[in-house]
Amino acid sequence: MTARATPWRNEPPADHRTGPAARLLPYHRLGHADPEHRWWKPLVELLLFGAFYLVLAIVLGIVWAVGLVAVRGEEALDEVFLPGAELDILDPAIFFVLFFSLVLMIPALLAARAIMGPRPLGLLLSVTGRLRPGLLGRCLLAALVVYAVAQAAASLVEYALAGTPAAPQPVEGFWWLIAMIVLVVPLQCAAEELVFRGYLLQTVGRWLRRPVFAILLPVPLFTFGHLYDAWGLLAVAVMAVVAGYLTWRTGGLEAAIALHVVNNVVATLLGALGLADPDAVESTWVALTVSAGTQLVFAWWVVRFVRRHGVEVTRTVRPPRPGALPVPGPAGPAGLAGRGGPGEGTGAWVCPGPPACPGHWAARTPGRAPEPLP
Structure with a gap:
């Protein structure tokens, strides 16, 4: 356990993170460990x-x-x-x-x-x-x-x-x-x-x-x-x-x-x-x-x-690997992540905003590969 992993330190109210993907969840936020979480x-x-x-x-x-x-x-x-x-x-x-x-x-x-x-x-x-x-x-x-x-x-x-x-x-x-x-x-x-x-x-x-x-x-x-x-x-x-x-x-x-x-x-x-x-x-x-x-x-x-x-x-909590998840292709049918040219079928660890939990994979934005949120 490190000092920044303790939930009582003076830090921003956002969930603690060790990088762009991994998150450190205190006990009361453990519901967000589920990537299929929904507010209801x-x-x-x-x-x-x-x-x-x-x-x-x-x-x-x-x-x-x-x-x-x-x-x-x-x-x-x-x-x-x-x-x-x-x-x-x-x-x-x-x-x-x-x-x-x-x-x-x-x-x-x-x-x-x-x-x-x-x-x-x-x-x-x-x-x-x-x-x-x-x-x-x-x-x-x-x-x-x-x-x-x-x-x-x-x-x-x-x-x-x-x-x-x-x-x-x-x-x-x-x-x-x-x-x-x-x-x-x-x-x-x-x-x-x-x-x-x-x-x-x-x-x-x-x-x-x-x-x-x-x-x-x-x-x-x-x-x-x-x-x-x-x-x-x-x-x-x-x-x-x-x-x-x-x-x-x-x-x-x-x-x-x-x-x-x-x-x-x-x-x-x-x-x-x-x-x-x-x-x-x-x-x-x-x-x-x-x-x-x-x-x-x-x-x-x-x-x-x-x-x-x-x-x-x-x-x-770490997100699943992008290459292991299917994402929508450029023309409708879902393809496999990682196939195609640059930016094709690439998943990103994004936050859809409340009340849904951060941690869902979003579809590729036409014209560019999605970027992970900081």
Whole structure:
């Protein structure tokens, strides 16, 4: 990684280039790695994603309902679906269906991306086209340390103000909850990041070059998907901004996934231990301050690590070779590039202008060979 390959340097807003052909794309612009990109493709991808997810959610609901009746009897469904019934998120059955229903966004989105592109599918994960396990592991470890220190500090403050802190009181079905916290919650967090920091960042990045738009525009969608008061929603919004910024700055979802996983695992674990109420919708400015401070410290560490270790944050995209593509001939029928005299059947790497992606091959201009744009 070189200094000019980093997307946060003071450079013109145009995509970074290493020459007249190659381009260095930051994460939010990876949709432009597809030479067949069109501005409307993300919208069709969204419709396909919604359709696939709806089918999977219906199947999950049917299977879950049948299983619940088989284990607990018919009255179990009445307790869940009767008017006025309150869902207990710490009931293992309710916990599973709420969190695993979000996991289904992963296969639904990957199926939609497989149809619409760009490929490889791993471009949703990082600029390398795959998940980077080393970076993910280091980010998970850093998030665990930061959250552990923050939780210990909060416990010391509680002890100083209120005396002995409350003792853990594990809820019923504790071990079932622990198993799902370990196995399901990380997948739920990864699914949300794949949609809100993967698909949405790259969708906005297909239309707008500036990363600030890709980072901020999805924030309201993520924030208002949570049912909290004003302080709680502000805390969610801060997390969305930090996760979006880290996704752009690191060239992938690893840091955002790590932050989300540790945040949700800590919250649900405290609920399973009886030390927090996971159904609470009210928060305070103190909780907002602690949450935001913890996430900002984590972001500072990640940015420092990425800069010091030269983590790849852009993807080099080169156009296909002109000689390998057919282009229109001078009299109508398409000929092969490279045939004929000078200027005959020659392709050029040109920009047709927004909203289409730069990177399509244009027909030969009569009378002269097309020139590549700088």
